[in-house]
Amino acid sequence: MKAGVRNLVTIFIAMLLTVLLPVLPVQAARPELQIEIRDHLFYPSVVKVPANTKIKLVVINRDPTPEEFESYELNREKVIMGGQKAIIFIGPLAPGVYPFFGEFNPKTAQGKVIAE
Numbered sequence: 001m002k003a004g005v006r007n008l009v010t011i012f013i014a015m016l017l018t019v020l021l022p023v024l025p026v027q028a029a030r031p032e033l034q035i036e037i038r039d040h041l042f043y044p045s046v047v048k049v050p051a052n053t054k055i056k057l058v059v060i061n062r063d064p065t066p067e068e069f070e071s072y073e074l075n076r077e078k079v080i081m082g083g084q085k086a087i088i089f090i091g092p093l094a095p096g097v098y099p100f101f102g103e104f105n106p107k108t109a110q111g112k113v114i115a116e
């Protein structure tokens with residue numbers, strides 16, 4: 001390669017890295033977890049997450065009836081219509097146990113997030 005071309009390639013790669021590098025760590029640092037509601041139960045009902053990390057929870061309601069994902073400890077409350085899904089961001093959490101429940105079926109729909 002001629003020196004001029006090599007310089008252009010080097011500059012191009014440097015520009016590409018400048019654009020990409022700030023984006024990549026953000027995606028890597030945000031784990032995504034999926035919880036399903038079926039027959040007024042959560043699957044899985046126990047969810048382990050890394051402490052001190054922001055988490056994206058995708059809650060899919062497979063029941064035909066609406067449910068409300070609710071947690072006092074996580075300070076979250078979200079209605080999910082039948083057959084719909086909701087995205088709920090939680091954390092960063094201190095290590096500990098954070099119960100959640102379905103407000104429309106609180107006797108059966110119970111679960112907990114364990115941050116460790």
Ligand SMILES: [Cu+2]
Pocket residue numbers: 068070077103
């Ligand atoms: Cu509520």
